[in-house]
Amino acid sequence: MKKSDTLPLHRVPKGSRVVIIDIPDGKSKDQLIRLGILKGEFVKCLERLPGGTIVIEKNRQEIAIGVTLAKTILVAHANTEILTQQSE
């Protein structure tokens, strides 16, 4: 997969749909899995506040993620997903 296809979650522009590529290990990851956010899932970026706090939506559920965590979550734009799958 080309590196340019992925970006950290806190950089995702408001309104765009992304697919989760990687979440670093840790308690936050386990909590995110419980909430249904894990590798391969699609989420929508509802809001991106100055400083990088991000609000995402997954199945009518709104989740707020602080910048320090959002920085570590790698995502790809939903439309480039097909490309990345092919290259894998």
Next chain:
Amino acid sequence: MHNHSTGGEYGPGPHKHIDQHKHIGIELAQEELTRPKIALIGNPNVGKSLFFNYMSGMYVDVSNYPGTTIEYTRGRFNSCDVFDTPGVYGISSFNEEEGVTRDVVLDADIILNIVDAVHLERDLFLTQQLIDMGKKVAVMLNFMDEVEKAGLEIDTKLLSSYLGVPVFRTTATTKQGFDQIKTAIEQARMGEQDGSLHHKVHTMLSITGSEAEAVLVLEGDEVVAERHGVKPGTERENLYIERRNRVNLIINAILTEKGVRKHIATTLGRWAVNTWTGIPMLLVALYLIYLFVGQLVAQDLVSFTETKLGHELWEPWIKGIVTQYVSLESWLGIILVGEFGVVTMTVTYLLFLLLPLVIAFYLSLAILEDSGYLPRLATFVDRSLNAIGLNGSAVIPLILGFGCVTMATITTRLLGSEREKRISTAILQFAIPCSAQIAVVAALLTGAGFQATLIYTAIIFTMFVAIGTILHRILPGQTTPLLIDLPPMRLPRFDNVIRKTAFRAYFFMKEATPWFFAGALGVGIMQVTGLLTVWQNILAPFTTGWLQLPREAATTFVMGIVRRDFGAAGLYNLPLSPNQIVVSLVTITLFTPCIASLMVMVKERGVKEAAIVWTGTWVVAFLVGGILSQILI
């Protein structure tokens, strides 16, 4: 998979179960041990407390933000014990709330799993985990009224057959479906466990003795593993992902999504976390609260209740009665109806000053909570709070602090790390004036003018930032990132808001009243024994020299140790210039928190930390107050 063959030593003994009861703090009599235990388990904000209120007839706090229930509550339902628990997204030991819920689950005979039908994807993870743990479960699908509005359709029968446990439709706010609770308890059963997990559990079962605990150990729960003297499993993530996939599979089969209409509440919710509309929304909310609490109640209503009812009606009346038996000049007369009279001043402050304010504040807070605005505010201010070592969730204890610092100190438990609990507790105790104190401060500042108000606010805000920043710098460790789910915005329910306000105001008054009387009695005794003059003389270099206030101001510091507002209230009767008012208010605000919150701080943070903070408030209060005085006066 794991190597823990030393089962014999740590093996399951009969003592294990008794330990468990001790752990969750229930001391049960023998006959109570045999009573079936029903646990209400669910994600945050799914209506567990409404079920509990209905089943037990007891009232517990209900609100629309995560983290309200920090302890479990026990009640009776028919011949069973029913437990209300903190909302969790899964069973483990990620934080204190989860620990409480985990132990209730392990101990329960039957689980009533309350599920938010609108957010099935999120909630069914917990449901599946409970089933995997081998517990007897019945699922209550709540918010059925909102399911239709959200354009969703749920095949309850199919869901029930997937899960292997009975599923019931309810709407807790209108008590719809509550007649099925009894049936649900009767029909609760073990469900369809995840096949591969079920297989692994057998190895662990011989060590833990209970299937539920075996599952938790496999999922890497440190606390449960330690209880059984084994190493926690390392497969948490895999097991979680497997479970998540199974849930997604079920969802795909049972859930149909029709067209979704956008609700006005959803739009408002979005505005609250929007870069441009967030601040105006916050300002509007604050302004409305100011109009209601600050203007309508603190000024208009209180000036009526305090002057007319307190000073003109109650005090002369009770004075008349008391003086029939004791002389005004006698020591008893001074204590009862003198300057700090136990039955005059204290009653006026409590009933005619504090009570209206506390009710007004809790009413505003209840509306804020139930609307679902607070978690959005937490999101909005997240980045700013990062600067003082906190994340957005800390906004909840900090806002509660403006109501009652004591209560707020308890809620710091919901924060992610010891470090954040420490920082927020310190901020609360140093720089946040409680509603009662704000009331008195606001009244005094109104007299002192706009400039005084501005200086006061600026200094307290600076101290708030300064204390947070300093602690953030010197304490080791890092701030945990914000990760919260935002409950839907809802119109607060009138009866719930009223009940909650009445309940909290009652407990506040119940807690405050004895301290007020004790404080007044203490100061009264100091007055008749001459100790007050001695104290005033000791503090004189500080009060008159350093702070440049009248020497009687020392009295307010004695009262301030007892209760914050009590201290500020003592300034009422002193002849002060506007600048002196600012100096004295800054000092008294930064000065020690009340005795009740000191007690809570000792309990939550330990004697050492509490002692440091408490002593610190003396130093900071006099230091900042003094410097200000040297500049202003």
